[in-house]
Amino acid sequence: MTEIVSIAAAPRLEGHVVSPGDKSISHRALLLSALSEGTSSVQGISLGADVGRTRTIIEALGASTSNDGARVLIEGGAARLRPSQRPLDCGNSGTTMRLVMGLVAGFTGTSVLIGDASLSTRPMDRMAEPLELMGATVTGVGERILPPLDVQGRGLRGITYTVPVPTAQVKSGVLLAALAAEGETTVIETTPTRPNTEEMLHQAGIDVRWHHTDAGTEITLSPGQPHATDWLVPADPSQAAFFLVAGLLGGQARVRCTGLYGDPTRVGFLAVLERMGGTLERHHTPDGLLEVQAASSELHGTEIRSSEIPSVDEVPILVVAAAGARGTTRFCDVGELRIKESDRFAGALGLAIGLGARAWAEGDDLCIEGLGSASAFSPMRLDAHGDHRMAMSAAIAGAVGQGATVAGFDSVATSYPGFLDVLDSLR
Numbered sequence: 001m002t003e004i005v006s007i008a009a010a011p012r013l014e015g016h017v018v019s020p021g022d023k024s025i026s027h028r029a030l031l032l033s034a035l036s037e038g039t040s041s042v043q044g045i046s047l048g049a050d051v052g053r054t055r056t057i058i059e060a061l062g063a064s065t066s067n068d069g070a071r072v073l074i075e076g077g078a079a080r081l082r083p084s085q086r087p088l089d090c091g092n093s094g095t096t097m098r099l100v101m102g103l104v105a106g107f108t109g110t111s112v113l114i115g116d117a118s119l120s121t122r123p124m125d126r127m128a129e130p131l132e133l134m135g136a137t138v139t140g141v142g143e144r145i146l147p148p149l150d151v152q153g154r155g156l157r158g159i160t161y162t163v164p165v166p167t168a169q170v171k172s173g174v175l176l177a178a179l180a181a182e183g184e185t186t187v188i189e190t191t192p193t194r195p196n197t198e199e200m201l202h203q204a205g206i207d208v209r210w211h212h213t214d215a216g217t218e219i220t221l222s223p224g225q226p227h228a229t230d231w232l233v234p235a236d237p238s239q240a241a242f243f244l245v246a247g248l249l250g251g252q253a254r255v256r257c258t259g260l261y262g263d264p265t266r267v268g269f270l271a272v273l274e275r276m277g278g279t280l281e282r283h284h285t286p287d288g289l290l291e292v293q294a295a296s297s298e299l300h301g302t303e304i305r306s307s308e309i310p311s312v313d314e315v316p317i318l319v320v321a322a323a324g325a326r327g328t329t330r331f332c333d334v335g336e337l338r339i340k341e342s343d344r345f346a347g348a349l350g351l352a353i354g355l356g357a358r359a360w361a362e363g364d365d366l367c368i369e370g371l372g373s374a375s376a377f378s379p380m381r382l383d384a385h386g387d388h389r390m391a392m393s394a395a396i397a398g399a400v401g402q403g404a405t406v407a408g409f410d411s412v413a414t415s416y417p418g419f420l421d422v423l424d425s426l427r
Contacts, residue, residue, distance in 0.1 A: 005409045007398035013250040015426040017257045019240040021046040021233035029231040033074035034058035038228035042072045048415040050093035060084040083109035090115045098127045102173030105136040106180025107153040114148040130161045158183035166310045168193035178221045190216040193310045194265045234261040247294030248278045249324045249374040249400040262290030269314040301327030316393040319348045323357040325370035335364030342387035354380040377401025384408035
């Protein structure tokens with residue numbers, strides 16, 4: 001992977017894509033396996049650097065891991081785990097940092113968590129607040145608790161906590177800490193987020209219950225130790241989104257993505273693309289996974305609410321779709337983009353403008369007046385500023401449009417090391 005890559009325009013895109021193992025599930029499978037007594041396995045794990053950081057951290061905490069063909073084996077258990085004598089390096093992975101904060105809050109002693117230059121600018125106060133209510137102490141830089149972090153674990157107590165902003169990472173960190181707490185913990189979400197953690201805790205034998213109400217979702221967990229589990233990780237829908245948008249915007253294009261995790265909280269972007277006029281065929285396979293095929297379409301603008309894509313991870317590639325659509329697309333209440341791996345809010349504006357579209361901000365809303373076709377895109381140059389999703393979105397825009405030069409493309413190794421090979425296979 002080179003830092004600066006040139007993407008040539010592709011007159012036709014066609015083929016089959018199996019995206020990497022789901023990152024969210026991969027992180028959680030490793031952490032739950034570390035807590036579990038005995039040997040767990042993970043099949044289909046994401047090979048990106050972010051998940052690699054989580055694997056290295058559970059080893060530093062006392063678990064052992066090994067490769068067995070395509071599987072990763074993890075030996076874990078309470079007797080093995082203890083705070084590390086050296087800092088736990090989360091690299092560029094905010095998911096790793098927030099989930100590990102919850103995990104080590106349940107240990108007695110102090111753990112130090114660090115990250116790269118980008119992660120060190122990302123606030124961790126949202127995760128620190130509930131952990132301190134449970135009895136841990138979290139210190140960092142400034143009022144918003146930037147890394148590096150000291151997490152002092154001690155006897156935790158169960159709490160009832162309403163997550164103020166939709167985030168599966170905070171919910172998950174609280175639930176991991178709750179495994180070691182005294183008494184039940186209830187997490188309340190006003191906007192449901194990806195349910196990976198509660199589903200996987202249930203699969204690992206933890207007493208966790210959740211139900212949906214008009215006000216949102218309540219998840220209640222009783223403390224306990226997960227049991228060893230054989231995890232099977234499906235393909236990541238947020239990574240498939242790049243190639244599905246390519247299938248919609250490309251001329252004479254047809255792209256099929258298979259084996260996807262299909263929970264509604266993870267595939268809201270599909271409904272957005274269909275509302276924009278995208279031709280998508282989707283069905284569930286007998287094993288419960290999702291298959292989606294995208295074909296060349298004339299897209300039109302729409303209004304997109306952040307609650308439709310709670311993680312807002314797919315916004316950068318949806319910005320490319322909006323730039324190639326007729327009319328105006330408004331992304332509503334997406335200020336959360338400002339504290340991702342980069343300032344994705346500013347980056348999304350720059351991406352759309354670089355393609356030749358008119359784009360502007362109205363508070364936390366992002367507006368794009370599309371060009372009507374990807375063939376109208378301008379050749380573009382983009383600095384991804386170390387943000388993998390911005391880099392991959394620019395690459396797709398170049399392939400379906402008039403080419404692109406993308407700086408900072410080495411960041412793609414954090415989540416999708418084989419991205420360029422897959423793109424080339426569709427040409």
